Amino acid sequence: MRKILFGILVLVVIGIGLLHYTTPGYMIFYHDMFRRLSYFPIVLGAIWFGVWGGLALAVLSSIAFIPHILIYIGQETGTYLGEITEIVLYLAAGTVTGIIAGRESLLRQRYKELSEKLERSYDKLHRETQLLLEVEEQLGAAQKLSALGQLSASLAHEIKNPLSSIKGTAEILLDEFPKDHPKREFVEILLKETTRLNNTVEEVLQFSRQGMPGREKEDAESEPLPQVIDRVTSLLASQLRKKSITLTVSGWEEAKAFLVAGQKLSQVFLNIILNAIDAAPPKGEIKIETMKHAAGYTVTVQDNGSGIPEQLKEKIFDPFYSTKEGGTGLGLSISRKIVESYGGSLQVTDAETGGACFTVFLPESGGAPKKQTGNEFKNIEGNL
Numbered sequence: 001m002r003k004i005l006f007g008i009l010v011l012v013v014i015g016i017g018l019l020h021y022t023t024p025g026y027m028i029f030y031h032d033m034f035r036r037l038s039y040f041p042i043v044l045g046a047i048w049f050g051v052w053g054g055l056a057l058a059v060l061s062s063i064a065f066i067p068h069i070l071i072y073i074g075q076e077t078g079t080y081l082g083e084i085t086e087i088v089l090y091l092a093a094g095t096v097t098g099i100i101a102g103r104e105s106l107l108r109q110r111y112k113e114l115s116e117k118l119e120r121s122y123d124k125l126h127r128e129t130q131l132l133l134e135v136e137e138q139l140g141a142a143q144k145l146s147a148l149g150q151l152s153a154s155l156a157h158e159i160k161n162p163l164s165s166i167k168g169t170a171e172i173l174l175d176e177f178p179k180d181h182p183k184r185e186f187v188e189i190l191l192k193e194t195t196r197l198n199n200t201v202e203e204v205l206q207f208s209r210q211g212m213p214g215r216e217k218e219d220a221e222s223e224p225l226p227q228v229i230d231r232v233t234s235l236l237a238s239q240l241r242k243k244s245i246t247l248t249v250s251g252w253e254e255a256k257a258f259l260v261a262g263q264k265l266s267q268v269f270l271n272i273i274l275n276a277i278d279a280a281p282p283k284g285e286i287k288i289e290t291m292k293h294a295a296g297y298t299v300t301v302q303d304n305g306s307g308i309p310e311q312l313k314e315k316i317f318d319p320f321y322s323t324k325e326g327g328t329g330l331g332l333s334i335s336r337k338i339v340e341s342y343g344g345s346l347q348v349t350d351a352e353t354g355g356a357c358f359t360v361f362l363p364e365s366g367g368a369p370k371k372q373t374g375n376e377f378k379n380i381e382g383n384l
Contacts, residue, residue: 005048009041009057016041017064035086038065039093046097050105054094062087141319159201167194193235196263223262225297225362226252229288231262232269236277244283251290258297260362264338268346271331272301272358279305279355287353296344296363304353313348 019034038061046054065087170191177184233240233247240247276286280303287302308316316323319333336346344362351357 002049006045006053009045010060012041013038013057013060013064016061020065035065038090042090042094043097046094047101049098050102051095051098054098054101055091056094058090058094061090065090144319163194163198163201167191167198170194189231189235192231192263192266196266222259225255225258225260225265225290225299228260228262228265229269229290229299232266232273233288235270236273239274239277240286243277243280245277245280246283246285247288248285249288251292254292255290255297258362258364261342264342265362268335268338268360269299269301271335272360275331276301276303276305276356276358279303281305285353293361296361299360299362300357301360302351302353302357303355304351305355307350307354308348308356316348317346 016034016038020031023030023034042054042057042061045057049056170187174184174187174191177187229249229252233249273286273288280286285304287300289300289302291298291300312323317332317336319330332346339346339360339362342362344360346361347359349357349359
């Protein structure tokens with residue numbers, strides 16, 4: 001493009017020279033007009049191409065001006081020298097304009113570099129500001145955890161003593177009912193849930209101290225995955241009936257031989273299914289499906305509620321964040337930490353039914369020690 005522009009200016013200079021050559025000498029007015037027109041390509045060349053561009057076009061304009069000078073040969077010396085002075089002015093115009101244009105270009109380049117530097121500084125400041133906000137948010141979470149630790153220490157004694165009494169009472173009641181008694185099952189559930197609640201208190205205490213439930217204290221007993229889900233859904237049968245929610249369970253047969261840490265996984269599924277019950281409308285639907293994969297098993301819990309907005313799908317796992325009035329915001333956070341402590345994952349996506357879909361993945365080797373149990377399965381659908 002620059003070559004094309006320079007070529008056009010050269011053609012203009014040649015055209016002005018031809019006009020000088022073809023116009024009779026007595027037409028002074030036209031020659032004066034052509035002489036002044038020569039400044040335009042010189043000035044434009046200096047502006048666009050700098051000093052060397054202005055000088056090159058000034059020289060070309062001077063050469064094109066020679067036919068006009070030849071007209072004045074033999075005339076008065078003042079007239080002849082006046083025409084030669086025009087060539088000096090061409091060269092001066094090209095040089096001065098080129099210098100000014102060069103300085104302006106240099107200033108423009110410096111302004112551009114300064115603007116880029118300011119933009120980089122702004123981006124750096126923006127990133128540092130974002131980092132500062134994240135650190136401030138983490139500091140706020142740390143302060144909440146510290147407050148939780150103090151609160152947990154004061155509540156632990158008050159909660160554990162009644163739990164010990166309840167557990168002792170349940171053990172006494174368990175001895176009162178033989179194994180074939182229909183009510184013995186409910187006493188066993190009471191005893192297991194009391195133990196689970198006691199472990200939950202321990203998890204909250206550990207979460208407040210370390211921010212993560214560990215695996216230092218494994219469950220005393222491993223259970224088949226379907227049995228864990230069966231027990232949890234039995235506990236929630238009354239809540240399901242209150243809202244007339246239809247519960248559909250599938251895929252249990254493939255997971256009968258997959259043993260997991262029963263108490264901790266019960267806490268996970270209890271939190272997830274309770275959230276599904278809260279989210280589902282009256283006469284709604286909840287689907288629980290267990291699937292076997294090459295690396296392990298997945299359990300999906302879907303509801304047909306209003307779903308979870310995209311921007312909240314990760315935030316709901318943050319400690320103390322809850323969308324429910326009066327919620328502690330610890331249920332899903334602790335559940336994810338428990339699953340991750342066994343090498344698994346807990347994710348939330350959109351359900352096919354329009355609500356939320358929570359997916360628990362448990363690796364084949366991360367569920368629990370392989371230990372056979374004599375417990376039999378029962379179908380929860382019959383109880384609902």
